[in-house]
Amino acid sequence: MDSGNLAWLITASALVLLMTPGVAFFYGGLVKAKSVVSMMMMSFGALGLVSVLWILYGFNMSAVDSTWAFAGNPFSDFGLATLGSDDLVGALFGATFAIITVALISGAIADRAKFGAWMIFAGIWATVVYFPVAAWVWGGGWIMGLGETFGFDVGVIDYAGGTAVHINAGAAALALALVLGKRLNFQKGIHKPHNVPLVLLGASLLWFGWFGFNGGAEGLGALGTEDSVVGLIVINTLGATAAAILAWLLVEKLKDGKATSVGAGSGAVAGLVAITPACANLTPGWALVLGVVAGAVCALAVELKWKLGYDDSLDVVGIHLVGGLIGTIYLGFFAIETGLFLGGGIEQLVVQVVAAVGVLVYSFVIAFILGFAIEKTLGFRVKNEDEVAGVDTVVHGEEGYALTEQA
Template structure:
C-alpha cells in the first residue's frame, strides 16, 4: 500500500471522529432535557447515510458513461458490486464526508423534532441533495466544468465549501422554516447546558479537520500549506469572534471562542490549498467576525435555527468560497488573476444555495405531511429525551433538573 493510501486511510478515521465530535458540540449547546435526542441525530445520520453511501450514494456521486449532468446512476454500481477493492479507501473517505454533512443540518431543529422524522429527512436529503451536489463538485459534474465552459479558471473547492457547508446551511434554513419556532424562541432563552462538552466537541472537530482538508494531499508542500491554513484560519477566527463580542459590550466566553473556531474551519475548507497563510489569517478573522454578527439575524428575521447552522456554515461557507475569487494563489482578482475565478465561484455558490434550499424545503414539507415532523408540544415542554427515548443525559441522584 502506497504512502498516499495510508494517509487517506488515516484521514478517513480523522473525519469519522468529527461526527461524534459534532454530537458532543451540539449536545453541549442544547438544554439538558434534549441532549440524547440531539446526539442521536448525529449518530443516526452516520447509520443512515453510511448505508445509503455504500448502496448507491458513491455511484451517484461519480459520473459514468451515459450519466447526465444531474448525478451518476444509482444502479450503475449498486452495493459497490463492481468497484475494485483497491478503490475502497477513496469510497470510505467519501462516506465520512456524506455522514457529517447530513449531521450538520440537525443543529437547526434542536428540541422539537422526533428521531423518526429526522432519519426520514436525512435519508431522502442525502439521496436527492448531497449525492448529486457531491457529483457536481467532485464527480465530474457541472460545477467542475464551469471553467472549461466559460473559459475561466476552474472552480476551487478543496473539501466542500459548496458541497458540504453551503449545502447543509441552505438545507438547515429550509428545514427550520418548515419545523417552525420553539414556543420560547427569544434571545437568551436557550443557554448551553454544558460548556465542557462544547469545548470537547469543538476540539474533536478541529482535530479531524486536518484529515478533512488534507486527506487527498499527495505532496508535502501542498499538505503543509493545508495544515498551516487549517491551523491559522480558525485561530484568527477565534480572535475575530471575541473582538466582535468585546466591541458589542458582551463578556467573552468559551462558546463564542469555540464557535469562532468552527467558523474559521468552515471558511478555510474550500480554500486551504489555494491561499497564502497571510490571506488565510485574514479570511479566518473575517469569518469569525461575520459569523458572530450573522447568528443574531435569526431573531430579526424570525427563523429558529437552534444551533446556528445557517449563521456558521452557510455564512462562512459562502465567505470562504467567494473569497477565493479575490485572493486565490495566482488566479484571484487581487493576486494576479482577473474576474474569471470570482465569476465561477459565485455561480457555484448560487447554484448550490438555490438547489439545496428548494429541494430541502420540498423534502421537509413531505416529511411533515407524512410524520408530522414536530413532536407534540407536551413532549417539548416535558423534555424530549425522557418522552421519546427513555434516556436522560445525566443520571444524577435526587436531581429533577430539566
Template sequence: MEQFSQGQTGYVLITAAMVLLMTPGLAFFYGGLVKAKSVISMMMLSFGAIGLIAVLWVLYGYSIAFNNAGAGNYVGIPGFWGIDSSMFSLNSLVDQAHSLTSTGYPLLSFAAFQATFAIITVALISGAIADRAKFGAWMVFAGIWATVVYFPVAQWVFNLPTKTTSGGWLAHLGLIDFAGGTAVHIDAGSAGLALALVLGRRVGFAKGAYKPHNPPFVMLGAGLLWFGWFGFNAGSELGADGTASVAFINTLAAPAAAILGWLIVEKIKDGKATSVGAASGAVTGLVAITPACAALTPFWGIVLGLVAGAICCVAIDLKFKLGFDDSLDVVGVHLVGGIVGTLFIGFFAYQTSPAHPGGVGLIYGGGFGQLGIQALAAAVVMVYSFVLAFIIGWIIQKTMGFRITTEDEIAGIDSAVHGEEGYVLLDERA
C-alpha cells in the same frame, strides 16, 4: 500499470478515520449547546446520520457522486458500485479492492474517505432543528435529502475532470472548492434554514432564552472537530505532499484567527468573551477555510479567519431579527461561513498546481472570472438545497409529522422520544 502504494493508501484511510471522528465531535458540540433535557436527542441525530448515510453510501451514494459521466450529467449514473449483482460477487469485490487510482491507492479507500464527508454533511443540518424534531422523521429526511441533494451535489463539485472524463459540471467550470465549502457547508446550511422554517420556532423563542447547558461539551466537541478537520482538508489532497501541507497550515491558522475575530466582536457586542464563543469561532474558521485551504497563502488564511469569525459572530443574530429559529446557528456559521470562504477564493486565490498555475484571484491579476464561478456555484447549491429540503421537510411534516408536540417539548424531548435522560442525577430544574 499503476504501482500500489501503502503510504498513499494509509494516508487516505487514516484521514478518513479522522473525518469520521468529526461526527461524534459534532454530537458533543451540538449536545453541549442545547438544554440538558435535549442532549440525548441532539446527539442521536448525529449518530443516526452515521448509521443511515454510511449504508446508503455503500448501496448507491458513491455510484451517484463518482461516476465516469460527462459534464452534462447533473445527477450521476450508477456504474462503479450500484445496487446490482456486483454487490454480491466476491470476484467483483476483489476487483474493486485492487483497482488502483493513478497515484496508487485503491478506489475503495477513496470511497471510504468520501463516505465520511456525506455523513458529516447530513449531521450538520440537525443543529437547525434542535429541541423539537422527531427522530424517525429526521431519519426519513436524512435519507431522502442525501439521495436527492448531497449525492448529486457531491458529483457536481467533487467529481473532478480527468484526461478521459469531464467530471461534475461545477468542477468542469473550474470551481475551486478543495474540501467542500459548497458541497458540505453551503449545502447543509441551506437545508438547515429550510427545516428551521418548516418546523417553526421553539416554545419561548427569544434572544437569551436558550443557554448552552454544558460549555465543556461544546469545547470538547470543537476540539474533536478541529482534529478531524485536518483529515478533512489536508486529507482531500489524498496524499502527503506539499499541497496537503499548505492545507494543513491553513487549517491551523484560519480557525485560530477566527477565534480572535469572534471574541473581539463578541466582547464589543455583548461585553464578554465566552468559551462558547471561542469554540464557535474555531468552527467558523474551519468552515471558511475548507474550500480555500489549498488556494491561499497562510497570510490570507489568517485574514479569512479573522473576517469569517467577525462576520459570523454578527450573522448569528440575524435569526432574531428575521424571525427564524435556527437553534444552533447552522445558518450563521455554516451557510454564511461557507459563502465567505467560497467567495474569498475569487479575490485572493494563488495556486501552483498544474490545474491552476499562478494567480487566479482578482488581486493577483486573475480577473473576475474565478469570482464569477465561485459566486455561481454558491448560489446554485444554496438554492438547490434549500428548495428541495423545504419540499422534503414540508411533506414529512404534513404526513408523518416532523415536529414533536408542545407538551413533549416542554417536558423534555429526551424522555419523550428516546425514554432516556442525559443526567439522571441532575436537578429537574436544569
C-alpha cells in the same frame, strides 16, 4: 496509491469520521439538558444511515460521465461489489464527508424534531441532494466543468467542501428551521447551553478531525510528490481557525461586553468552515485574513435569527452557510495566481459565486419541499407538551443525566 498515500487516506478517513461524534458533542452541549440525547442521536443516526446508503448506491452517484448529468447511476456497482481495494479506501473517505454534511443540518431543528422524521429526511436528502452535489463539485459534474462551460481558463475551487458540505448543509438547515417553526419561548437569552465543556470538547474534536477533512485528499496520490500542497493545507487549517477565534471573541467583547468560551468554540468552527474550500489555494497570510473575516462576520450573522425571526437553534445558518459562502467567494479575490487581487481576472470570482448560489438554491428548495411533505404527512415536529417535557424521554426514553439520590 503507494503505501504512504494509502495509510494517510485511511488515517484521514478516521479523523473525519470522528468529526461526526464531534458535532454530536458540540451540538449536545448547546441544547438544554432535556434534549441532549435527542440532539446527539441525530448525528449518530446520520452516521449509521448515510454510511449504509453510501455503500449501497451513494458512491456510485457521486461521479458522472458527462458534465450535465444529474448524478451517476446508483446501480452501476450496487453495494460496491466489484470496486478494487484502493478505490474502496477512496469510497471510505467520501463516505465520511456525506455523513457529516447530513449531521450538520440537525443543529437547526434542536429541541423540537422527531427522530424518525429526521431519519427519513436524512436518507432522502442525502440521496437527492448530497450525492448529486458531490458529483457536481468533485465527480465531473457541472460545477467542476463551470470554467470550461464559460470559456474561462480557471475552474471552480472547492478543495474540501465549501459548497458541497457547508453551503449545502446550511441552506438545508435554513429550510428546515422555517418548516418546523420556532421553539416555544423563542427569545434571545432564554435557550442557553446546558454544558459548556461539552461544547468545547466537540469543537476540539472537530478541529482535530479537520486536518483529515482538509488534508485527506492529498492521500489520493499527491502526498509525497513535488505537486503536494499538504503543508500549505495544514498550516492554513491552523491559522484561519485560530484567527477566527480571536475575531469572534473581539466582536463578542465589543458587542456584549464579554468574550465567552462558547464564542471561542463557535469561532473555531467558523474559521474551519471558511478555510475548507480555500485551504490549498491561499497563502498563509491571506488564510489568516480569511479567518478574521469569517470569525467576525459569522459572530454577527448568528444574530440574524433574532432580527429575521427564523429559529436556527444552533446557528448552522450563521456559521456553516455564511462561513461557507465567505470561504468560497473569498477565493475569487485572493486565490493564488487566479484571484482578482492576486494577478487573475474576474473569472475566478464569477465561477465561485455561480457555484455557491447554485448549490444554495438547489439544497434549500429540495430541503424545504421534503421537510414540508414530512411535516404534513408524518409530522416532523414534536407536540408542544413533549417539547416542554423534554424530547429525550418522550422520543428515546432516556435521560442525558439520570442522577439518583444516594441513601
